[in-house]
Amino acid sequence: MEFHDCPRNHARKLRAASGSVLCDPCIRQVEGNLRTLPGLYQESLHHIAPVSRRMNTTRVSGSRSRDHLNLSALDARSDILAILESWSGLVVEELGTSAPSRSVPQLTRMLLMNVAWLTAQPPAADFADEIEELKAELLRTIDPGPGELDALIRECVMDGCPGVISTSPQNIGAGAKNTIRCSSGHEWEMREWITLRPLMERKRKAADA
Structure with a gap:
C-alpha cells in the first residue's frame, strides 16, 4: 500500500489516512467544522444590524456589540451558501446523488454524509481549507477583534x-x-x-x- 503525507500545513508531517488525501486529524477537523456551520450561520443573522441584535436573546458568549450595519456578516452569509453549494454540486455531479435544498443545514448534512469521498479526492485540502475559513469568517462576524470593529x-x-x-x-x-x-x-x-x-x-x- 502506498502512503503519502497529508498536503495541509502541519507543524510536523502526518501520514494520510487509508484511502484519503488527508490525515485523520484533518478529517475530524473538517467534520467538526461542518457540524458547527449551521449554528454559526444562524447566529450571524443577529449580527447584521443593531435592530436584529436587540431581538436576539441567545448571543455567543463574549460577542461584542456593534453600532453599525455589519456588511461583513452579510458577506459571510453569502460566501457560505456559495461555497457549500459548489462542493455539494461536485458530489451531485460525480456521484449522481440528489441535490439538497439551498439551505446551510441541508448542504452541510449532505457534505457530512459524503465527507469520506470528498477527503479522498485530489482537491481535498482545498475543501478542508475552505470549510475552515468559512467557520473562521462566521466567527469573526459574531465576535470581531478590536481592529475589525471599524x-x-x-x-x-x-x-x-x-x-x-x-x-x-x-x-x-x-x-x-x-x-x-x-x-x-x-x-x-x-x-x-x-x-x-x-x-x-x-x-x-x-x-x-
Missing part, C-alpha cells in the same frame, strides 16, 4: 458616482434601519446586498485590471 468604507457601485458606501450609523436610514446608502444618496434595501456585492467585486476587479 465601519467599512466601500466605493459606490453606480457608474460615475463618486460616493462611498459606509456602514456607519449616519448612513442607516432613519426609521428604516434595514437600508444601505452611499454618500451621494443611492440607497438599497439590505436584501439587495446579495446583488450589490457581486457588482462591487466586478467593479474592483475592473479597476485592478
